Amino acid sequence: MSVQEFFAMGGYALYVWPSYGLTLIILLANIVIPVLQRKQFFRQSLKQKR
Amino acid sequence: MPWLVVIFLLLTAAGLYGGLYLAPADYQQGDSYRIIYIHVPSAWMSLFIYVVMAIAGAIGLVWRIKLAEIVAVSSAPIGASFTFIALFTGSLWGKPMWGTWWVWDARLTSELILLFLYLGVIGLYGAIDDKRVASRAAAILALVGVVNIPIIHYSVEWWNTLHQGPTVTKMDKPSIHVSMLIPLLLMALSFNVYYLIALIQRVRVELLQRERNSQWVKAMVLENKQ
Numbered sequence: 001m002s003v004q005e006f007f008a009m010g011g012y013a014l015y016v017w018p019s020y021g022l023t024l025i026i027l028l029a030n031i032v033i034p035v036l037q038r039k040q041f042f043r044q045s046l047k048q049k050r
Numbered sequence: 051m052p053w054l055v056v057i058f059l060l061l062t063a064a065g066l067y068g069g070l071y072l073a074p075a076d077y078q079q080g081d082s083y084r085i086i087y088i089h090v091p092s093a094w095m096s097l098f099i100y101v102v103m104a105i106a107g108a109i110g111l112v113w114r115i116k117l118a119e120i121v122a123v124s125s126a127p128i129g130a131s132f133t134f135i136a137l138f139t140g141s142l143w144g145k146p147m148w149g150t151w152w153v154w155d156a157r158l159t160s161e162l163i164l165l166f167l168y169l170g171v172i173g174l175y176g177a178i179d180d181k182r183v184a185s186r187a188a189a190i191l192a193l194v195g196v197v198n199i200p201i202i203h204y205s206v207e208w209w210n211t212l213h214q215g216p217t218v219t220k221m222d223k224p225s226i227h228v229s230m231l232i233p234l235l236l237m238a239l240s241f242n243v244y245y246l247i248a249l250i251q252r253v254r255v256e257l258l259q260r261e262r263n264s265q266w267v268k269a270m271v272l273e274n275k276q
Contacts, residue, residue: 006071010081015146015269018087019139023092026131027244034251041258 059241066235074231077097085143086230090218091238093136096164097199099129099245103171107189115251120184120260122192123175124252128245130168137161148212150165156205157213160198167195181260 009016069087076083076084103125110119140150152158171188178247206215217226218234226234261267 001071001121009084011074012080012082012084012146015082016084019088019142022138023088023135026135027130027248030128030248033253034248034255037255038258041094041255041262042271045262045267047275050078 051247051250054243058240058243058247061236061243064090065233065236065240068236069230073230073233075262079147081145085139087233087237088233089139089143091241092132092139093161094238095241095245096129096136096161097131098242099108099125099193100164100195100199102111103129105188107185107192110185111189111193111261114168116260119182120256121249123171123185123188124172124249124256126168126175126188126192127252130165130172131204133161133165133168133239137165139191141256144212153212155211155213155226156209157202157211160202164195164196164202165196167191167252172179183225 007013007017053085065087070084075081075085086169104121106122106125109115137158140161144153145151171192175181175184175188178187187229205211206213218231258267258270
């Protein structure tokens with residue numbers, strides 16, 4: 001199987017890859033958002049201390 | 051934590067390699083069926099996380115355990131995400147196979163209701179300032195919504211639907227070939243590990259915010275200064 005064939009997904013590329021792409025984005029967001037929130041929490045708490 | 055991420059990445063890599071590359075195309079659906087490797091595990095997770103959320107909520111209600119309350123509310127956004135993924139990927143799979151993005155049949159509608167239940171839990175929790183009261187209200191809503199879980203599971207057997215019936219959890223032999231089943235189970239495992247990782251991240255933030263006036267959080271803030 002060539003690289004092009006793999007990405008063509010037998011003609012269903014337009015359905016398969018957006019599924020995987022959106023899943024990746026949502027799963028990443030669920031990790032990134034709480035990590036950012038934690039950083040923000042420490043930043044704000046420090047500000048209130050001063 | 052880092053080793054959890056390593057396990058997650060290994061499982062995902064193996065699952066995707068098996069599912070997208072090694073497994074053959076489906077004899078009826080061609081390569082479009084490869085959406086199964088995220089669609090089905092996401093749908094399983096959407097149910098599993100809901101049950102975890104409801105149980106944690108019940109433990110919080112009965113024994114007033116703070117950590118249980120936090121696990122319950124922290125699970126909601128992750129469960130909602132998986133529900134949305136299941137609906138979205140199902141739509142992208144339905145279009146080429148059924149000829150439509152959406153039908154108002156039992157399986158799809160009950161899964162959509164599940165999304166609204168998750169959003170309801172998130173909204174209710176966010177709307178009440180006292181987080182202990184908010185947790186209790188959210189837990190009650192989550193518990194009421196548990197009725198929906200068996201409905202989703204059995205919807206393809208109870209009602210006529212475009213959605214295909216179960217192929218993995220059938221009582222006799224699963225009607226899915228082992229070359230497709232193994233990557234599917236690997237992805238299901240990977241999503242479970244992912245849930246654990248995402249849950250820990252959310253629980254940490256929620257715990258900090260709730261305990262912001264406690265000594266240990268204040269000490270942590272000061273330590274972080276350096």
